[in-house]
Every structure is written in structure tokens, then in C-alpha cells.
Amino acid sequence: MSQTKPEPATAGIETEQTSVGSVFVSNYPPYSVWNESAVPDVQNALTDDPSDDATLGLYLHIPFCRKRCKFCYFRVYTDKNSTEIDTYLNALAEEIELYGKQPALDNRPLKFVYFGGGTPSYISVKHLNTLVERIKKVFPWDTAEEVAFECEPGTLTQKKLQAIKGIGVTRLSLGVENLNDKILEENGRAHLSKEVYRIHPWIKELEFDQVNIDLISGMIGETWESWQDTVQKTIELDPDSITVYQLELPFNTVYSKDILGGDALPVADWKLKREWHQYAFEQFTQVGYEQSSAYTVLKKDKPCKFVYRDAVWQGSDMIGTGVASFSHFSGIHFQNAPSWGDYLSTIESGELPIYRAFKPTDDEKLTREMILQLKLGKINPSYFQSKFNADILALYREEFDQLQNEGMLRIHSDQDEIQLTQRGLLQVDGLLPTFYAQEYQNTRYT
Numbered sequence: 001m002s003q004t005k006p007e008p009a010t011a012g013i014e015t016e017q018t019s020v021g022s023v024f025v026s027n028y029p030p031y032s033v034w035n036e037s038a039v040p041d042v043q044n045a046l047t048d049d050p051s052d053d054a055t056l057g058l059y060l061h062i063p064f065c066r067k068r069c070k071f072c073y074f075r076v077y078t079d080k081n082s083t084e085i086d087t088y089l090n091a092l093a094e095e096i097e098l099y100g101k102q103p104a105l106d107n108r109p110l111k112f113v114y115f116g117g118g119t120p121s122y123i124s125v126k127h128l129n130t131l132v133e134r135i136k137k138v139f140p141w142d143t144a145e146e147v148a149f150e151c152e153p154g155t156l157t158q159k160k161l162q163a164i165k166g167i168g169v170t171r172l173s174l175g176v177e178n179l180n181d182k183i184l185e186e187n188g189r190a191h192l193s194k195e196v197y198r199i200h201p202w203i204k205e206l207e208f209d210q211v212n213i214d215l216i217s218g219m220i221g222e223t224w225e226s227w228q229d230t231v232q233k234t235i236e237l238d239p240d241s242i243t244v245y246q247l248e249l250p251f252n253t254v255y256s257k258d259i260l261g262g263d264a265l266p267v268a269d270w271k272l273k274r275e276w277h278q279y280a281f282e283q284f285t286q287v288g289y290e291q292s293s294a295y296t297v298l299k300k301d302k303p304c305k306f307v308y309r310d311a312v313w314q315g316s317d318m319i320g321t322g323v324a325s326f327s328h329f330s331g332i333h334f335q336n337a338p339s340w341g342d343y344l345s346t347i348e349s350g351e352l353p354i355y356r357a358f359k360p361t362d363d364e365k366l367t368r369e370m371i372l373q374l375k376l377g378k379i380n381p382s383y384f385q386s387k388f389n390a391d392i393l394a395l396y397r398e399e400f401d402q403l404q405n406e407g408m409l410r411i412h413s414d415q416d417e418i419q420l421t422q423r424g425l426l427q428v429d430g431l432l433p434t435f436y437a438q439e440y441q442n443t444r445y446t
């Protein structure tokens with residue numbers, strides 16, 4: 001069992017202070033219990049016959065950034081030169097070619113593709129086109145419902161945007177985070193607001209199916225005034241969807257290290273970050289957006305969806321490629337080697353770079369889907385009855401009753417619905433550990 005080190009993502013948020021530790025729940029059981037001994041289960045699943053009903057997605061991790069943001073917890077490198085990037089992208093293509101030889105993936109169409117990071121828009125047009133050409137030979141994605149691509153505004157040029165559109169990207173996601181230059185600088189972002197305005201007309205002109213803007217509520221230096229300004233300016237940019245995250249400080253961020261080293265960082269508490277988040281969503285809904293999850297609003301008058309999120313939260317197969325990437329395949333979780341050297345050398349030896357895995361029980365699969373889908377704001381008990389043959393209202397009676405009594409959700413049994421209140425939705429990640437099995441509560445998350 002993992003070392004005991006409770007974090008909000010395994011223990012819930014008890015204090016109002018923003019303390020160091022993961023909050024965002026992206027999977028279950030916690031990553032800290034995944035291990036090497038389950039890796040053969042992945043290899044067996046990959047050599048099995050293809051499954052005819054599961055949907056399949058491909059995630060590509062592009063771990064490069066111009067600068068490391070002081071709040072960021074992703075696996076990123078800011079010191080790699082063009083030759084090293086070349087080596088990495090070559091390995092990434094080889095990894096995908098290795099997957100192409102696995103019987104369980106034979107002839108399976110992709111429902112979605114996700115370029116995440118790091119910063120996929122950091123790589124050059126030439127690198128991007130070479131990579132995509134190779135991947136499409138193994139997994140063509142012309143019929144995929146969504147090809148999503150994350151961008152840091154300062155890395156985009158008109159030519160690069162044209163290339164991104166050219167490879168079939170349908171959902172362009174921009175890490176805007178804030179539109180106040182002082183705040184962007186203080187938090188170590190590589191871009192300033194003028195770069196957002198520089199690229200905006202080019203993005204409009206290219207008519208992507210969906211353009212998303214990411215914001216963070218609670219960046220260091222934020223005030224009510226600056227946040228209101230960022231929210232208004234975001235509305236003026238007219239994106240199709242807006243995602244608002246509340247700042248969290250997992251163990252590996254620059255700010256977390258400062259705090260653990262004794263610095264008194266002026267970081268907003270959870271109550272204030274929720275108030276900012278709520279304010280933003282109220283403003284967005286007043287001008288024609290509607291809430292589609294705890295974090296995202298979508299334009300009401302435009303058909304928008306987020307295929308990647310919905311598929312992953314419904315247990316879809318997803319092959320995650322690149323250093324430290326996470327996958328879910330045939331019901332098994334696994335993660336790639338988390339270090340640059342191990343990732344590259346394993347691929348060089350012709351093997352998949354899988355380093356830890358976990359095969360959840362049926363109960364754990366049910367809990368995983370239920371907690372992830374709760375982030376959508378409502379779940380339907382009948383979905384779990386037909387998929388898992390389980391009555392979640394009976395299984396989790398005590399937990400649902402307790403959350404209902406605390407004003408976090410409402411149970412509408414007659415309408416086959418459990419619905420989070422706005423209050424519950426604004427702190428949903430902190431509520432989810434309530435549903436964890438005892439053995440996973442109060443453990444280390446990652």
C-alpha cells in the first residue's frame with residue numbers, strides 16, 4: 001500500500017486554505033497504487049482480439065514549453081533543443097507504430113485524438129507535419145469526431161495555425177489563463193495578453209469547429225477587480241467554450257516548493273476561488289453560454305461537445321502516448337515511463353514504455369465512472385444499472401444522503417437523476433473522496 005499522505009484528492013478539502021497537494025480528481029483508484037506487477041495484464045489485453053463495442057481514442061503528450069509556469073504540475077521540459085525534440089517526436093511515432101501492431105487495436109477506428117501537454121503548439125510546422133504523416137499511416141483519423149489541440153498563445157503564428165487546421169484539428173484550446181499582464185508575469189507565464197489579441201483574428205478566420213479558452217481562478221496577484229476584467233475580456237473574445245479551473249498546488253509546482261520551503265505566498269483561499277469561479281459562470285451564462293460540467297461552459301446557440309472528456313469519463317479505451325502519459329485500455333489503467341531517458345531507451349529497444357498499471361475490479365470501475373461523471377453536474381442511476389448491474393442509490397445511500405443534507409446535491413429518484421447543486425459543483429473534486437473505498441481514502445494521490 002502507498003505511503004500515507006492525505007491530499008484533498010483522497011481526503012476531501014477540510015481547510016479553507018489552499019494547501020499543497022492534489023485536488024483535481026482525474027482517475028480512480030489513486031495513481032499511487034498503480035504498480036509494476038500489473039503491467040503483464042496490459043500486455044495480455046493488447047494481444048487479445050479487438051473488442052467490437054468499445055470506443056477508442058489516442059492521446060499524444062507533447063511535453064515542451066517555452067517557460068515553466070510557477071503553478072504547473074505537468075511533465076514538461078523547457079530546455080530541449082530542436083534535435084532533442086526531433087528525437088522525442090520520432091520516439092512518439094515509433095510508439096504509435098508499436099501500438100499499430102497490437103492485435104487488440106487492429107482496424108479499430110479512432111473516435112477522438114487529443115494533442116496535450118505541455119504545449120503541442122510549441123513544435124514547428126515541419127515537426128508537426130512529419131509526426132502526423134507517420135501517425136496517420138497507422139491510425140487514420142479522418143472519421144474521428146474530434147481532434148483536440150492545446151496551445152499556448154505566444155507559440156502561435158498564422159502559418160502554424162494553418163498547419164494545425166490542416167491536420168484536421170476540430171477543437172483548438174487556448175491557455176489564456178488571465179488577461180492581466182502583471183498577473184501573467186508574476187505566475188511565470190511565457191505569454192502576455194497582447195499575444196492573445198495578435199492570434200485572435202487568425203483563429204477566427206480559420207473557422208475551427210470549436211475554440212476553447214482556459215482560465216484559472218485564483219492566480220497569484222488576482223483581485224476581484226482584475227478577475228472581473230479578465231471575465232469581461234474573455235466574453236469579448238467570443239470563444240465557443242470556456243474552461244475555468246481553480247488554482248491548485250500539487251507537490252511538484254514551483255509555488256508549492258516555495259511554500260514548503262517556508263515562503264508565505266499570497267494565495268487565495270478556496271472560498272474566494274469558488275466565488276470567482278461562480279462569478280465567471282454567472283457572467284458567461286448571462287451572455288448565452290450554458291454550463292456543461294463543473295469547469296466548462298459552452299455556447300448555447302452552437303452545437304458544441306467535448307468528445308474526449310465524455311468518452312474518458314464513460315470508460316472509453318484511450319491509448320496515451322509520450323513520456324509519463326496515462327492510458328485506459330480494456331478496463332486496465334496504465335502509465336508510461338515518467339522520465340525522458342527511460343521513455344526513449346525503452347522505445348529504442350522496440351518495447352512499449354509501460355511502467356505501472358492497475359486492473360480495477362468491477363466495483364472500482366463503477367466508482368471511477370460515477371465520480372468522474374458527477375463532475376458533469378448530474379448522473380443517471382439507470383446508466384449504472386444497465387452498464388454495471390448496480391443500484392448506485394442503494395450502494396452509496398449513506399454518502400448521497402449526507403451530501404444531500406449538506407446541500408451539495410439533490411436526489412430525484414422519480415426522474416432517474418442525481419443533480420449537484422451549484423454549491424456542490426463548485427467544489428465537486430473535494431466531495432469525490434467520500435465515494436472512495438476505505439483503503440484509498442487519505443492516501444497519497446499521485
Ligand SMILES: C[S@@+](CC[C@H](N)C(=O)[O-])C[C@H]1O[C@@H](n2cnc3c(N)ncnc32)[C@H](O)[C@@H]1O
Binds near residue numbers: 072117151174175
Ligand atoms: C497543458 S495546459 C494547456 C496548454 C498550454 N500548456 C498552456 O498552458 O497554455 C492545461 C491547462 O491546465 C491548467 N492548469 C495548469 N496548472 C494548473 C494548476 N496548478 N491549477 C489549475 N489549473 C492548472 C491551465 O488552465 C492550462 O491551460
Ligand code: SF4
Binds near residue numbers: 065066067069119
Ligand atoms: S501551464 Fe501550460 S505552458 Fe505552463 S508550464 Fe504547464 S503545460 Fe507549460
